[in-house]
Amino acid sequence: MNNKPRHHHFVPQFWIRNFSNTSGEIYGYDWEDDRTRLRSSKNMMEIYDLYTIDPEGSDDTTLEEKDLSIIDTEGALAFQSICKKQYGFDVKEKLSNFFPVQIMRDPKSFRYYNVKSGEFASFLIKHSTTQTFLEFTASLDEKFPGSKIDKGTYDGIKNVVKASSESDLEKFIAQFKHEGNSVQLPATDLVRSPEGRIIIQKIIINFEWTMKISSEENIILGDNPILFLNDDINSGIKIPISCKEYLMLSPSKNPHANIQEDHAKSYEISALNYESAAKARRWIVGKNDLLEDLKKQLNSDGFL
Incomplete structure (x- = not known):
């Protein structure tokens, strides 16, 4: 019996679960059924057989089962650390290893x-x-x-x-x-291969990293979660981390070694959410009322 995982998440489930409400429920909007409702992280931001390759005629799912599983475990630990306000260079370095893989595993990149x-x-x-x-x-x-x-x-x-x-x-x-x-x-x-990520790592590790904190649970996550400013990685990156936090990575000549913290202003959160929704291809997750307001921003081109 073949029990290999075939529904492959291009946004890890631990990341999606960071946008659950205080009851642990996840509201999600799906372009395909045009509904905002309670959903499982298992059934969002995934594509069947996305990472399956076919060496010598037999399906190979080791990229999802082993390689990405290891990277996601390390990424989940780094997310836990930064959400606990552990802002040391070691956490920054771990996230700098995770984010390039996230860029590469996106369906369009892949x-x-x-x-x-x-x-x-x-x-x-x-x-x-x-x-x-x-x-x-x-x-x-x-x-x-x-x-x-x-x-x-x-x-x-x-x-x-x-x-x-x-x-x-x-x-x-x-x-x-x-x-x-x-x-x-x-x-x-x-x-x-870690060597394959060095180019992106070198760019982002030398940015100024700021954890922007909201006083409310009013940040959403789209299925294209790494948002390049001006569609150019060298211009900076915004990354929703949880329903109350996002990372701002900005070019700097003298960046701090550790991650900084700042209060997120309401207009900054609005801009972030609009961009997350506009760049999503099918799914957005977060507070129910926010998703209802933002779903009209989606203009899905699919994943091809």
């Missing part, structure tokens, strides 16, 4: 890399025979940040490509999969 897989394979075949190893690795890092290939693998690619037989190329692709990379889904490597 499927974008799935589409890019053909481009990735073409790159390997073309550049391995026209560039030296150093030139090749520099081009690879520029084109596919976080990807790494050692000299032995490079030489192997080069030799196979030179042979130019279709069967040899198929053998190379099969071997590449066995080594732990997915030619079908390069995004898996960026989720699994």
Whole structure:
């Protein structure tokens, strides 16, 4: 009997549950049934088989079962810490490891890399025979940040490509999969390997981090929870953490090592909620009356 998890959450359930009310209930709005009602975190912000890959013809759900499970456990602990006003650099560092994975696991990001897989394979075949190893690795890092290939693998690619037989190329692709990379889904490597997250980590760890606290439970969470200012990560990020808290990450020449705290003004919360709703694709969660007011902001383009 196959009991592998097939409904894969792109926003972890622990995060969704942070927006429950004082009774532990979660109100959610779903674009598909156009209703705001009590819902389970299990049935929101998930897509069937989102992270299932197909190596050698058998479904592989280890990205959801193992890799993302470990990352989510660490992320949940970091969320607990920051909600307890533990603002040390260690918590900041743990969240800086979690948020890049959250960006990569978003359905649009993930499927974008799935589409890019053909481009990735073409790159390997073309550049391995026209560039030296150093030139090749520099081009690879520029084109596919976080990807790494050692000299032995490079030489192997080069030799196979030179042979130019279709069967040899198929053998190379099969071997590449066995080594732990997915030619079908390069995004898996960026989720699994800490090295693949360094580019984003370096940007956000050097921001000024401020935990904005509301006096009321009036913050919502959308299914696109990491909100880039001006749609540019370098401009800053807003991240709803709970129904009373959100993180503001701002560019700074001299950021504090620890996370700062500030009171969230009502207009800041309104702007945050409108943006969360406007960038959501299907689900928003939070206070019932807020969701009813904000659901008209959704303009769902779906997840493709």
